[in-house]
Amino acid sequence: MYSDKVMDHFRNPRNVGEIVDPDGVGQVGNPKCGDIMKIYIKVENDIIRDIRFKTFGCASAIASSSMATEMVKGKPLREAWDLSNRAVAAALDGLPPVKMHCSLLAEEAIHQAINDYRERMGLEPWKEGPGHFAELEEHGH
Amino acid sequence: MIGRIYLDNAATTGTDTEVLNEMLPYFMESFGNPSSIYSFSRDNRIALERSRGQVARAINAEPAEIYFTGGGTESDNWALKGAAFARRGSRGHIITTMIEHHAILHSAEFLAGMGYDVTYLPVDEEGRIDLKELEGAFREDTFLVSVMFANNEIGTIQPVSEIGRLCKKRNVLFHTDAVQAVGHIPIDVKAMHIDMLSLSAHKFHGPKGVGALFIRRGVKIENFIHGGGQEKGRRASTENVPGIVGLGKALEISIQRIGTESARQSMLRDRLIKGILETIPYARLNGPGEDGRLPNNVNFSFIGVEGETLILDLDEAGISASTGSACSSGSLDPSHVLLAIGLDHAHSHGSLRMTLGTCTSENDIDYVLDTLPAIISRRREMSPLWEDFLRNEKKVTI
Numbered sequence: 001m002y003s004d005k006v007m008d009h010f011r012n013p014r015n016v017g018e019i020v021d022p023d024g025v026g027q028v029g030n031p032k033c034g035d036i037m038k039i040y041i042k043v044e045n046d047i048i049r050d051i052r053f054k055t056f057g058c059a060s061a062i063a064s065s066s067m068a069t070e071m072v073k074g075k076p077l078r079e080a081w082d083l084s085n086r087a088v089a090a091a092l093d094g095l096p097p098v099k100m101h102c103s104l105l106a107e108e109a110i111h112q113a114i115n116d117y118r119e120r121m122g123l124e125p126w127k128e129g130p131g132h133f134a135e136l137e138e139h140g141h
Numbered sequence: 142m143i144g145r146i147y148l149d150n151a152a153t154t155g156t157d158t159e160v161l162n163e164m165l166p167y168f169m170e171s172f173g174n175p176s177s178i179y180s181f182s183r184d185n186r187i188a189l190e191r192s193r194g195q196v197a198r199a200i201n202a203e204p205a206e207i208y209f210t211g212g213g214t215e216s217d218n219w220a221l222k223g224a225a226f227a228r229r230g231s232r233g234h235i236i237t238t239m240i241e242h243h244a245i246l247h248s249a250e251f252l253a254g255m256g257y258d259v260t261y262l263p264v265d266e267e268g269r270i271d272l273k274e275l276e277g278a279f280r281e282d283t284f285l286v287s288v289m290f291a292n293n294e295i296g297t298i299q300p301v302s303e304i305g306r307l308c309k310k311r312n313v314l315f316h317t318d319a320v321q322a323v324g325h326i327p328i329d330v331k332a333m334h335i336d337m338l339s340l341s342a343h344k345f346h347g348p349k350g351v352g353a354l355f356i357r358r359g360v361k362i363e364n365f366i367h368g369g370g371q372e373k374g375r376r377a378s379t380e381n382v383p384g385i386v387g388l389g390k391a392l393e394i395s396i397q398r399i400g401t402e403s404a405r406q407s408m409l410r411d412r413l414i415k416g417i418l419e420t421i422p423y424a425r426l427n428g429p430g431e432d433g434r435l436p437n438n439v440n441f442s443f444i445g446v447e448g449e450t451l452i453l454d455l456d457e458a459g460i461s462a463s464t465g466s467a468c469s470s471g472s473l474d475p476s477h478v479l480l481a482i483g484l485d486h487a488h489s490h491g492s493l494r495m496t497l498g499t500c501t502s503e504n505d506i507d508y509v510l511d512t513l514p515a516i517i518s519r520r521r522e523m524s525p526l527w528e529d530f531l532r533n534e535k536k537v538t539i
Binding site for chain 1: 445446447448449450453457466475485486487490523524525526527528
């Protein structure tokens with residue numbers, strides 16, 4: 001059912017944990033949907049220096065969280081913001097169609113953490129692109 | 142990793158070697174069509190009737206009251222739709238429960254779409270219906286009550302005899318989906334006033350794709366599969382002779398060992414339940430305690446952990462089990478049974494069902510007890526839901 005990459009990131013998730021003194025935190029999802037993701041970031045010169053996550057959810061949710069954190073670690077904030085759930089799913093060699101919404105969780109959590117950081121810095125939060133919301137509605141999240 | 146530990150016997154079981162050996166001659170040697178009149182088919186007709194006798198004896202029915210079907214789901218569909226369609230145009234009222242198998246629930250929904258009224262009885266926190274509530278649900282036009290004998294997810298055994306008595310008093314048909322109970326706990330359709338009963342061979346080491354519906358003599362039920370004259374014309378289609386032979390043999394064996402096996406499995410079940418409660422904090426047992434629960438059923442919720450995660454981690458450790466979480470089923474909603482017993486979504490998503498079988502040993506149970514706590518705590522440590530849960534718990538205790 002799952003690709004080897006999904007199983008690898010599910011069994012040995014990267015960047016699990018918390019950051020004691022984070023620059024930004026994002027938490028999305030709820031127990032009703034069955035998945036919750038919390039992300040902590042440490043930012044230096046607009047670059048994500050460290051990132052940690054905690055996820056309650058199925059294997060797709062955990063693997064997407066792990067892969068997404070790997071993909072944005074060391075990246076400028078703008079680049080991290082532009083990471084799409086499709087890119088995360090593709091990096092995992094695909095997810096089953098019913099599980100695609102799990103990869104959105106990571107994208108949303110990263111966006112929240114980045115905007116949390118921007119707000120702490122007194123900056124205007126970035127806005128979601130129109131494509132993003134269309135996808136959210138499509139998956140009923 | 143040691144050999145695979147199979148703890149999903151409520152989903153299906155492997156076919157017994159003895160059962161398979163009994164079936165084999167009916168594939169290549171005695172393959173004749175039981176409906177043919179030459180002597181070559183005689184053995185097959187005898188085999189069919191032998192199996193019918195075995196099934197009848199197992200539930201204290203008459204052989205003529207046993208109809209072979211393609212499995213438990215077909216039996217359930219036939220019981221509900223057959224009873225409904227026998228009313229010939231006049232609709233009416235069906236009473237069932239919120240925790241039935243989808244074979245019943247979706248058949249009931251289908252009939253509701255055709256104009257029949259359906260009442261879904263709620264259950265208490267252990268999954269049992271309230272007999273007073275059943276009494277209150279009867280209407281003038283109630284023609285059928287369908288309540289499962291034992292629940293497939295949480296193992297709750299319903300007060301079947303009492304339900305049967307209430308239905309008999311009101312002259313209402315009583316059907317029970319006994320797919321999880323037959324061969325596992327004693328059933329007597331006469332003493333329990335059961336009018337129709339569904340069973341399935343692969344739940345007690347018989348082959349898949351074969352089951353039976355017990356229909357008490359005199360019960361009005363419409364024929365379900367139209368075609369030839371098989372099963373007295375009530376369920377057409379050339380008989381699955383090897384499957385039916387396997388069904389009869391598997392049930393005969395199960396009944397022979399029902400006393401010792403149910404005692405043995407109950408002991409292992411209680412050892413597993415006790416061990417989990419002792420070693421895993423905030424483990425919630427779903428379904429009744431020792432009494433009123435299927436001997437082979439264990440169902441827990443572990444707050445903070447998602448069910449699919451658990452199943453895959455256990456799989457890696459060589460243990461096959463199942464869950465009522467939404468993610469495993471591809472739907473967004475967790476198990477209707479767990480919601481019906483009052484679990485919140487967080488607990489429902491974190492459920493684990495382990496169902497024991499004749500092959501389950503004490504060593505298997507000990508291995509699970511050695512393996513499971515570490516899996517739970519590792520996943521909880523990376524769960525924001527667990528973090529929130531603990532924070533709230535601390536607030537409450539302070």
